[in-house]
Amino acid sequence: MSTDSSTGSTHGSGSITGAQSLVRSLEAAGAETIFGIPGGTILPSYDPLMDSSIRHILVRHEQGAGHAAQGYAAATGKVGVCMATSGPGATNLVTPLADAHMDSVPLVAVTGQVSAAMIGTDAFQEADIRGISMPITKHNYLVTDPDDIPRTIAEAFHIASTGRPGPVLVDIAKSAQQAMTTFRWPTELQLPGYRPVTRPHAKQIREATRLVLEARKPVLYVGGGTIRSGASRELLALAELTGMPVVTTLMALGAFPDSHPQHLGMPGMHGTVAAVAGLQRSDLIISLGARFDDRVTGNLDSFAPGAKVIHADIDPAEIGKNRHADVPIVGDVREVLVELTAALREASDAGHTGDYEGWVAYLADLKSRYPLGYDAPVDGGLAPQYVLERLGAIAGPESIYCAGVGQHQMWAAHYVKYERPRTWINSGGLGTMGYAVPSAMGAKVGMPDTTVWAVDGDGCFQMTNQELATCAINDIPIKVAIINNESLGMVRQWQTLFYNERYSNTDLHSKRIPDFVKLADAYGCVGLACESPGDVDATIRKAMEVDDVPVVVDFRVHRDAMVWPMVAAGTSNDEIKYARDLAPEWDDQDL
Numbered sequence: 001m002s003t004d005s006s007t008g009s010t011h012g013s014g015s016i017t018g019a020q021s022l023v024r025s026l027e028a029a030g031a032e033t034i035f036g037i038p039g040g041t042i043l044p045s046y047d048p049l050m051d052s053s054i055r056h057i058l059v060r061h062e063q064g065a066g067h068a069a070q071g072y073a074a075a076t077g078k079v080g081v082c083m084a085t086s087g088p089g090a091t092n093l094v095t096p097l098a099d100a101h102m103d104s105v106p107l108v109a110v111t112g113q114v115s116a117a118m119i120g121t122d123a124f125q126e127a128d129i130r131g132i133s134m135p136i137t138k139h140n141y142l143v144t145d146p147d148d149i150p151r152t153i154a155e156a157f158h159i160a161s162t163g164r165p166g167p168v169l170v171d172i173a174k175s176a177q178q179a180m181t182t183f184r185w186p187t188e189l190q191l192p193g194y195r196p197v198t199r200p201h202a203k204q205i206r207e208a209t210r211l212v213l214e215a216r217k218p219v220l221y222v223g224g225g226t227i228r229s230g231a232s233r234e235l236l237a238l239a240e241l242t243g244m245p246v247v248t249t250l251m252a253l254g255a256f257p258d259s260h261p262q263h264l265g266m267p268g269m270h271g272t273v274a275a276v277a278g279l280q281r282s283d284l285i286i287s288l289g290a291r292f293d294d295r296v297t298g299n300l301d302s303f304a305p306g307a308k309v310i311h312a313d314i315d316p317a318e319i320g321k322n323r324h325a326d327v328p329i330v331g332d333v334r335e336v337l338v339e340l341t342a343a344l345r346e347a348s349d350a351g352h353t354g355d356y357e358g359w360v361a362y363l364a365d366l367k368s369r370y371p372l373g374y375d376a377p378v379d380g381g382l383a384p385q386y387v388l389e390r391l392g393a394i395a396g397p398e399s400i401y402c403a404g405v406g407q408h409q410m411w412a413a414h415y416v417k418y419e420r421p422r423t424w425i426n427s428g429g430l431g432t433m434g435y436a437v438p439s440a441m442g443a444k445v446g447m448p449d450t451t452v453w454a455v456d457g458d459g460c461f462q463m464t465n466q467e468l469a470t471c472a473i474n475d476i477p478i479k480v481a482i483i484n485n486e487s488l489g490m491v492r493q494w495q496t497l498f499y500n501e502r503y504s505n506t507d508l509h510s511k512r513i514p515d516f517v518k519l520a521d522a523y524g525c526v527g528l529a530c531e532s533p534g535d536v537d538a539t540i541r542k543a544m545e546v547d548d549v550p551v552v553v554d555f556r557v558h559r560d561a562m563v564w565p566m567v568a569a570g571t572s573n574d575e576i577k578y579a580r581d582l583a584p585e586w587d588d589q590d591l
Contacts, residue, residue: 018146019044019177022110023052025153028185031081031108033057033072033445035065039085040125041112044177057445057474060466062089064438066096067464070105071442074425075400075450077230079106079160080442086112087125090171091132095432097167098136102429103251104228106165108156115175116144130171138166144173146181154186163196164315165228196314200331200339207327208286208310209343213352215284215308217359217591218244221267224251224428225289225313227421231334232256235288238341241348243356245363247275249290251428254418264363265372268296269567270410273370273578274363276565277586279304280573287311289333292322293429302572312336358591370565370584372414377558382531384483384557385411391453391481392416394540399451400425400443404436404460407489410563412455434463440478441471451479451544458484458510465519471550472524479543480552485559486511493562497580511556520552531556 016024022045026034033055038046049056059065062084069080084090090111100107114123130142139159141152149172156168212218226235232255239246239262246256247267256263265272267279279285279296285307290296297303300322311318311325312333319328329336347353374385388411395401397419403409403426418424425443427435440454461482471478483489488506495503510516520527526546530539530553543551565584567576578584 014182015180016183017044017048017177018149018172018179018181020048021146021149021181021183022153022172022177023048023054024183025150025185026081027053028150029153029157030078032078034081034083035059035068035442036083037062037065037085037089039089039112041086041114041174042083042089042110043085043112044174045112045172057470059438059470061464062092063095063434064441064464064467064470066093066107066109067099067432067435067438068442068445068467069107069109070096070100071402071425071439072446073105073107073442074439075422075443076446077422078446079108079157081108081110083110084112085125086114086129087127090129091127094132094136095430097133097169099427099430099432099435100167101136101138103427104165104224105167106160107167108160109167109169111169111171112177113142113171113173116173117175119173129169133169136167137169138164140169140171142171142173144176146176146179147184149176149181150183150185155189155191158189158191159194164225197316197330198314198332198335200312200329200336204327204329205336205339205343208329208340209347211284211308211310211327212242212286212344213347213354215354216356217282218284218286218354218356219278219282220244220246221279221285221287221290222246222248222252222255223288223290224249226252226255226333229289229314229333230421231288231337232421234334234337234341238337238344241341241344242354243360244286245278245360247271247278249293249296250413250426252290253413253424254421257419258417259419264367266413269298269569270563270565271296272367272372273565273576273584273586274367276567276573276576277366277584278363279307281586281588281591282307285309287313288337289313291318297322298567298573299571302574362588362591366584366586370578374561376533377561379558380533381558382533382536382556384408384485384555384561385415386533387481387483387536387555387557388412388415388455390536391455391540394537395451395453395544397423399423399453400440400447402426402436402440402443402452402454404456405431405433406457406460407485407493407561407563408455408457408483411483433460436460437464437478437480438467440480441467441476444476444478454478454480456480456482457489458482458486458508459488461516462510468520468523468525468550468552476550477547478550480550482516482552482554484510484516484554484556485561487559490563496562498568516552516554523550525550525552527552527554529554529556
């Protein structure tokens, strides 16, 4: 192969189709696995894919392809790739694209489009997926010239994985896939205007250092960007140097060890009392790759009223979006932590350290007085919290846990202990039901030697359980824990609390229909059921012993269990309830 320095491209020999160029481009970009389904307009590219080194996994629904690519990306840190045809194939990717956009997941979606001459004619299976997906992608492309395919794929992978990660869609006309071209892989990219800032400004680091040293009630508010930037080690170093308390958002669980004495838990709507109080009563919030989401802040007007804010984020659009930043720092979280730690260590060596002793003791007292807990059902039934507690203990912190959305997600966040990054994967920003099974499939493909559990609700599971067929056929032995309370549990909880127990359309009857054990068996999986607390450990251990096919466990839990603590939507975090009729006391006037 020869390089033409005038074009910054590498030439392949001979003329090939655009479809062949696409597959070569995906190989050159480092794609190892594609989750997808063929169809008319992407069919030309499926032919050369047969001869490729890339593993293609045929899913049962395009939404499953997108979520699997997300799970693969979240578990490995690599770019996830999915593929679909035009029209409904492409529109079925809209939910995972939006999900990846909200949660900053590096994703490249390749879709077929009708031939260039037919675009705009309402041709069969035509949809303007570029227009549809524009608000929910980091960037997207429509390719009608086969010569543009290598450059576009190279740019897509670069954009998806750099700066704030996110999804990029590449829509390729069928005519471009069928036309002849010469493969030229670019050796450099020309992306004017796209220059993500990774290194923080020295002046902002100095200002941040000053505020940290002046503060008496600081807290490290850790978001998902800390995991995306691979900054867990640097976070630990800063926390241990300063002794500051740490809260980790739903998207950041595992960024800081749950077992660490400085960790207060998860803040927000269903956060721990200590974590919520830590933010509310702080005088300085050091935000690291977090975006002051409404599920964390509650009513913004009453959120952390006495706190100054240092906001570090690689996306300048997030800084000051919801909360004014006294010290804005644009940069990669890992690089920010390295420089801030160095500055604070230098100050410490010179005899300047923060005085947080009273603050740390106050929060430690709250943490001990208001621990996470639950009551066992009076009828001897199975508490869902107990199931997750035992699952975490038996499967251990080395396993990966992928959750759906709802009560089971919150219980998994609270009662499984996370000690390392990329072991907790869930749909945070979009809150997508049906996320767990396909994302667990993707995570297992990316990390084949790691045990992967999908923690799902009976409602979520019935949205995407067809991907069990994909797992069984492709030797992807995930494990699924269905927290089966026969309900759309979180909606039912709100109906209990705010709608006078009028349970409108939340009863799923799913201890009867379907029979999840038989369903698992029909899909070529091992199906297990458990409804007694005394059988939980043995059932989980039996599931752990199966390593050649997927396992589905139907945990038939008490239906009236609720997620506590809770801050009702739109209210102040000061109104947190520790249990249904119990509000914590956290007066800190003496601090």
